[in-house]
Amino acid sequence: MTLDKDFGELAVKEGASHCGIIRLVDIRARQQATCCMDVLESYGARLQSPASAIVVVEPGRIRIRH
DSSP states (O other), X not given: OBSOTHHHHHHHHXXXXXXXXXXXXXXXXXXXXXXXXXHHHHHHHHHSTTTOOEEEEETTEEEXXX
């Protein structure tokens, strides 16, 4: 889980292996833990290998990239 887009760029551009990335964009600090738990409950299977998805969470929007 990260607020930094560099992790996703490393995974995509350089093919770095990962076990799934959740990137939070413009999510308030007070909401981050709840948001992460919701994403893990809903999309946890997609984050795990071999899928190793990148999930980008923004207010009102969730994008998943494999």
